[in-house]
Amino acid sequence: xxxxxxxxxxxxxxxxxxxxxxxxxxxxxxxxxxxxxxxxxxxxxxxxxxxxxxxxxxxxxxxxxxxxxxxxxxxxxxxxxxxxxxxxxxxxxxxxxxxxxxxxxxxxxxxxxxxxxxxxxxxxxxxxxxxxxxxxxxxxxxxxxxxxxxxxxxxxxxxxxxxxxxxxxxxxxxxxxxxxxxxxxxxxxxxxxxxxxxxxxxxxxxxxxxxxxxxxxxxxxxxxxxxxxxxxxxxxxxxxxxxxxxxxxxxxxx
Amino acid sequence: xxxxxxxxxxxxxxxxxxxxxxxxxxxxxxxxxxxxxxxxxxxxxxxxxxxxxxxxxxxxxxxxxxxxxxxxxxxxxxxxxxxxxxxxxxxxxxxxxxxxxxxxxxxxxxxxxxxxxxxxxxxxxxxxxxxxxxxxxxxxxxxxxxxxxxxxxxxxxxxxxxxxxxxxxxxxxxxxxxxxxxxxxxxxxxxxxxxxxxxxxxxxxxxxxxxxxxxxxxxxxxxxxxxxxxxxxxxxxxxxxxxxxxxxxxxxxxxxxxxxxxxxxxxxxxxxxxxxxxxxxxxxxxxxxxxxxxxxxxxxxxxxxxxxxxxxxxx
Numbered sequence: 001x002x003x004x005x006x007x008x009x010x011x012x013x014x015x016x017x018x019x020x021x022x023x024x025x026x027x028x029x030x031x032x033x034x035x036x037x038x039x040x041x042x043x044x045x046x047x048x049x050x051x052x053x054x055x056x057x058x059x060x061x062x063x064x065x066x067x068x069x070x071x072x073x074x075x076x077x078x079x080x081x082x083x084x085x086x087x088x089x090x091x092x093x094x095x096x097x098x099x100x101x102x103x104x105x106x107x108x109x110x111x112x113x114x115x116x117x118x119x120x121x122x123x124x125x126x127x128x129x130x131x132x133x134x135x136x137x138x139x140x141x142x143x144x145x146x147x148x149x150x151x152x153x154x155x156x157x158x159x160x161x162x163x164x165x166x167x168x169x170x171x172x173x174x175x176x177x178x179x180x181x182x183x184x185x186x187x188x189x190x191x192x193x194x195x196x197x198x199x200x201x202x203x204x205x206x207x208x209x210x211x212x213x214x215x216x217x218x219x220x221x222x223x224x225x226x227x228x229x230x231x232x233x234x235x236x237x238x239x240x241x242x243x244x245x246x247x248x249x250x251x252x253x254x
Numbered sequence: 255x256x257x258x259x260x261x262x263x264x265x266x267x268x269x270x271x272x273x274x275x276x277x278x279x280x281x282x283x284x285x286x287x288x289x290x291x292x293x294x295x296x297x298x299x300x301x302x303x304x305x306x307x308x309x310x311x312x313x314x315x316x317x318x319x320x321x322x323x324x325x326x327x328x329x330x331x332x333x334x335x336x337x338x339x340x341x342x343x344x345x346x347x348x349x350x351x352x353x354x355x356x357x358x359x360x361x362x363x364x365x366x367x368x369x370x371x372x373x374x375x376x377x378x379x380x381x382x383x384x385x386x387x388x389x390x391x392x393x394x395x396x397x398x399x400x401x402x403x404x405x406x407x408x409x410x411x412x413x414x415x416x417x418x419x420x421x422x423x424x425x426x427x428x429x430x431x432x433x434x435x436x437x438x439x440x441x442x443x444x445x446x447x448x449x450x451x452x453x454x455x456x457x458x459x460x461x462x463x464x465x466x467x468x469x470x471x472x473x474x475x476x477x478x479x480x481x482x483x484x485x486x487x488x489x490x491x492x493x494x495x496x497x498x499x500x501x502x503x504x505x506x507x508x509x510x511x512x513x514x515x516x517x518x519x520x521x522x523x524x525x526x527x528x529x530x531x532x533x534x535x536x537x538x539x540x541x542x543x544x545x546x547x548x549x550x551x552x553x554x555x556x557x558x559x560x561x562x563x564x565x566x567x568x569x
Contacts, residue, residue: 002328020468030480055483062480064563066462069472076477079466081563090391096325096335117324118317120490121334124255127392127460129487129560138317195467198559200459201391209467 002095004088005104013107013179014145015085015206016165017188021213022172025065025078029164029173033061033082033143036163041148042113046136058132060143061164068212077212080173082164083130083143084197084205085109091122091131091142100140107179107206108147113139127201150175178206255393256493257553260315265383266412266545268308268341269405272376273413274301275348279373281417282355283366288424294355297420302348309341333389337382344379347371380409387552394458394569395556400449408511408545411435411442415515415541418522419534427526432534436519439541443512446548450504453555458568465562476565491558503551511544 037060038045047057061082068077085102089109092100099115100122102108111122111131116139123131123140131142146162149155159166165173176185185208188194194208278297281287287297313319326342328335347368354365361369384405387396415438418431462476463469518537522530557569 002331027480053483056481056485056489058486059481064466064476064480065478066466066468066474067477068468068470068474073471075471077466077468079468081480090389093331094334094389096328096332096338097321098324098328115321115324116318117321119315119325119334120317121332121386123486123490124558125390125392127559128465129491129558129563132486133317133490135317135486140317197467198460198464200464201559203391211467211470214470 002092002098002100004092004102007087011107011179012105012177013085013087013206014150014176015107015178015185015208016082016145016162017174017176017178017185017194017208017210018080019172019174019192019210020077020079021210022170023063023078023080024170024172025063025076026169027063028167028169029080030059030061030063032163032167034059036146036149037144040146041144042111042141044136045141046134048135058134058141060130060132060141075212079209080164081128081130082207083109083145084128084203084207085143085145086206087204088202090125090203094121094125096121108145109142110144110147111140111142113137113141116140127198127203128205145175178208255553255556255558256490257550258315260311262546262549262553264308264312264315265405266308266542266549267311268305269380269383269409270412270416270542270545271301271304271306271308272341272344272379273409273411274416275305275344275413276373276376276380276410277413277417279348279351279369279371279376282351282361283369285361286430287361288421289359289361290424291356291359293420293424294352294359294361296423297417298348298352298356300416300420302345302352305341305344333382333385337379337386340375340379340382344372344375347375377406380405392460392559393556394456394460395453395552398449398452398456400445400452404445404449407438407442407445408548411438411515412541412545414438415519415534415538418519419531419538422522422531422534427530432519432523432530435534435537436516436523439512439516439519443508443516446507446512460559460562461568462562462566465559475567476563479564487560488564491560492564493554495554500551500555503547503554507544507548507551509544510540511548514540515544 034045045058049055064079066077066079067074085107089102092102097115097117099112101110118138120133131140134141150160152160161175165175174185177183178185180186189208192210194210196205313322316322325335325338329339350368351365351372354360381402384402388401391397414435418435421428421431463474466474468474515537518533521533559569562569
């Protein structure tokens, strides 16, 4: 049924929080996602011309890179993007067949591949480009929030999280219940001022992005600072009162 | 947006077909058209064939055409489903209307009532087609108040041009069909120009900054795309070819869809017999070409917000 599930307070809304300060753009999340999901719930994720020019295929997670600001104040921001599992998911309501649906119990947006007619309207209705068409099977595919990992009793408890979160080497991705204001992810979003993407469209995405923290202003004439720090350290060593420790310190400093 | 030929053909053909059915369902029961069963057959067959061929063509756009019947189930939330349901539903009163008119030469009573019902259903179907596009928030060129009136106006124009052409086989110099054809062409032209002016001037609600939640440090711009080759999103939503030729294509659409049909309708209005018939025929052909180009542009000029993640600044 493509009506959105009825809402109630405290409803579970599983989703991701992505820290744009920590992401280094290594694409590990994208490749781990591809690796898991090409054998997972929405399998396969086909590739076409995989080894030649014009290679393309279905991915659920893609890492974009942006620049923000000008000159010295500018910074590079790596920006991973996957399905945001919106509360007002138009990809669900536009579906003519009931293939696209949002789970009432945890808010995950899924596609029932056996009902999908491949009309692609859901991918038009998604402002974020979260859905990609499988031209082999003629059906739409999308991020499942690794529904086959997070509830999977065959995995060790610490592995029961989306592949992209589990693999992230800088721990820039967090998974949890964003419907619960007291969950760790919700507190993180509150503390860091987590943001929605394209809030003006009113899709109310579940996934939140933590904007990069403000950098300390870079001032050129502080350049000799490291030397000053070394001298201060030497000074502190000279201040050691115990003669034995002073001898050990001198010995080790050689 | 990528203009899939199957969808361009579907929206233009079934738009014209349902609009012609709308006109026949309204005008025949009121006795404004030739009563002849053969006229009913020719006009209704044209309407049915255009509507049905358009619908069949839309099925070819599907990844799984054999499951198309499933699209009738979600009419409570989906405009595409509503469009499917209404298009099929329209054929029920239209069939009664058609059988009554063609085989029994009757256009009043229950048959006339079914004509009115078919007209209402056909109009609702056209509105549903427009709403499929107008309901999509990520595409500013579609999500606006001009799209549904445009679909109506362009459909009506095609319907009137077809009606005037068919009527001329029965009435050498029809009085009101060429006049209404001319008026409908001018109205459609005005509504399309208003639509073009609107999409050229209204501001884009989404920017690369709002799409990335960045911008506190200054302007945001793409540094690197996530992949070096095309993907589905860029093929389907990142179509760029037509925008380069926007001005020229709009000019062609303007001439073929509106200016020529208007002039030819004027000729048809003032002439009887063979000349009028030829003018009406050319008006239909020119409008058909113009509408296909117009519909192609409707897709090609539409920019999806996903392009913000691939270098677009504001959409």
